[in-house]
Amino acid sequence: MTDPRVPARVDRAALERILQRAAELQAAEHDIGDGLMPDDVLALGKEVGIPAQYLRQAMLEDQSRSGLQEPSGLADETVGPTEVTAVRVVRGGQEGAERALLDWMQKNELLVVQRHQPGRITWERMAGMQAAMRRGLSTLDARRAKFVLDRADLVRATVTPLEDGYAHVSLTASLRRARGGFIGGSATLGGAGVVGSGVLVALNAVWFVALAPVATGVLLGWVVTRRFRPIVDRTLLGLERALDYVEGAAVKPAHDLPPRGAGLLELVTGELRKALSPGRPR
Structure with missing residues (x-):
């Protein structure tokens, strides 16, 4: 018989609270002491039905976030930081993550590659006729994602292979000029x-x-x-948006990812084709 005190439906916010509380109750039954070893965490997750791959990814993300620097200095506190960083641990290899980043930045941001080395990519702000053309063509398609990293001077990406099947992706945007x-x-x-x-x-x-x-x-x-603080928030959103794409695309093999773009002529024709074909799926 169903307990009348239990709701018939549980929304997402309530689900997160319930799962967090259930995990706390489950952990309270074990003697954690000063901490747990990774194998102990995996065993504890197995008891509650959490797959090991998700626990490993969560542990790697937690370790990477612990290294983020807090804002320092009066200018950082009163105005905002000169650099914004977002990190993510994704499933897949280094090559797939890099190709996904290159594809996303080329299609969805006003950035061009400044330097590309294995594990490191640097983009700089696009300027001139090409940037003006892309801004103008983006206004013809209201459904297309807008450029949100346009105030960044430089965007740096670092892709570091972790244990088999995982990679640590770090994106940093410089807002020093802004x-x-x-x-x-x-x-x-x-x-x-x-x-x-x-x-x-x-x-x-x-x-x-x-x-x-x-x-x-x-x-x-x-x-x-x-007025600078909203720019910081918008830039962080742009970095997280890129990482969302990498998280979904890094698990694909390299030949499934779209090829890198070409020059200005191909850019103009491609943008016009997208803008004039509203029924074409994105």
């Missing part, structure tokens, strides 16, 4: 406020009137710097 622009704009507004207050002081203005330009400049400068 942050410098926001800090420069904020400093300009603050400096203008100081100059304005100096002029008013020279004219023997009342003190609260003389301080008004400084206060206004500081306030406007703060507003300008706060």
Whole structure:
């Protein structure tokens, strides 16, 4: 007989809470002490029906995340970091992960390969006619994913083989130029406020009137710097989006992945074909 206190349907959020609590109850029955060995974790997962491959992947991801650096410095805390990093442990080999990254960046971001070595790829921002052409053609197709790494100066990828069948993929985007622009704009507004207050002081203005330009400049400068944080969040979304693609494509053999693109002519014809064929599946 069904327990009336148990709901008939369980949504995703409730499912995550239930599974987490069930895992805590299961782990409480074992003497963990200072920690568990990987084999103990696999054995514990086997008791609750979690496949070993998922546990290994989760352990590798947890180890990789523990090495992320926290923001440091006043500028990082008040404005935002100059670099954004996302990591993922994917099933598959190094070659498949690299080809998937190259394919994604070429098709979905305004980036071009700057340097490619085994295990390391660097992209730089696309410029000139090719970038303008792709921006214009992307507006013709509302269903197509938009470019979200367009504010990054450089994007670096590191693909490291782990144990058999897994690879660690790290993506880092540099936002140094974008942050410098926001800090420069904020400093300009603050400096203008100081100059304005100096002029008013020279004219023997009342003190609260003389301080008004400084206060206004500081306030406007703060507003300008706060606009950088959404760029950081959007860049992180772009990195995670690329890793989502790699996670699904890295398990494919190399001959199943799309070939690398060619030059500007092929780019223009390909974009026009996609934009003018709305019924064509993506």
